[in-house]
Amino acid sequence: MSVKTAIYPGFFDPVTNGHLSIINRGLHVFDNLIIAILHNPQKTPLFSVEERIKMIKQSIKGQPRIEVDTFDGLLVDYAVKRNSNVILRGLRALSDFEYEFQMALMNRKLNRDVQSIFLMTDYKWFYTSSTIIKEAASFGGDVSGLVPKVVNEKLKEKFQQLKKT
Ligand code: PNS
Numbered sequence: 642m643s644v645k646t647a648i649y650p651g652f653f654d655p656v657t658n659g660h661l662s663i664i665n666r667g668l669h670v671f672d673n674l675i676i677a678i679l680h681n682p683q684k685t686p687l688f689s690v691e692e693r694i695k696m697i698k699q700s701i702k703g704q705p706r707i708e709v710d711t712f713d714g715l716l717v718d719y720a721v722k723r724n725s726n727v728i729l730r731g732l733r734a735l736s737d738f739e740y741e742f743q744m745a746l747m748n749r750k751l752n753r754d755v756q757s758i759f760l761m762t763d764y765k766w767f768y769t770s771s772t773i774i775k776e777a778a779s780f781g782g783d784v785s786g787l788v789p790k791v792v793n794e795k796l797k798e799k800f801q802q803l804k805k806t
Contacts, residue, residue: 644672644673645727646672646673646675646724646725647667647671647673647728647758648674648677648720648729649663649664649667649675649676649677649730650677650678650719650728650730652678652684652693653676653693653697654687654688655693655696655771655775655788655795655796656693656771656788656789657771657774657787658766658788659762659787660731661700661701661789662731662762662763662765663760663762664676664701664707666760667760668704668706670758670760671727671729672706674706675708675709675710676697676701676707676708677711677716677719677723678711678712680711680712681713687775688795694709694711696792696795699791700789700791715751716728717751717752717755718752720752721752726754726756728748728756729758729759730757730760731761732761733762733767733768734767734768741757745757766787774788774796775796778797778800
């Protein structure tokens, strides 16, 4: 049987427990996962790419079947470059559906050999996203339990730093 590698793409600004849940479940389906962080110079992320990679690596604790990488340009081109034909995405609320559907169809139009596979998020992470977690944390809200410990610490550090500047 051939080894199946899936690409799990996103901004991961920062990685959340919802992402980790999809990653762990993805490992039950695929042999290897490549977590692919989009490097988009037009967006101003809270965390640099280096910080995001570090937080992901600390959160997955050396799991040998996971690689963390960055990409720019088209996702389907990156998948081909990495010898994969599967894009793994998590689906949360109904509101995700339209965007994910659109993205999957566009990716399919761009390359019919690359398949998009979706895993429903666990009910625990149904309402969370990196964006809403950052917003709550920026006002001092307690987001523990929604992100890995290392991310929680980094969020506190980052918003304290930003307050000072
Ligand atoms: O974290 P996100 O916002 O859910 O990630 C979105 C991402 C990075 C998967 C998506 O924006 C993407 O794949 N961008 C790469 C550019 C691309 O291939 N665009 C065409 C398909 S929409």
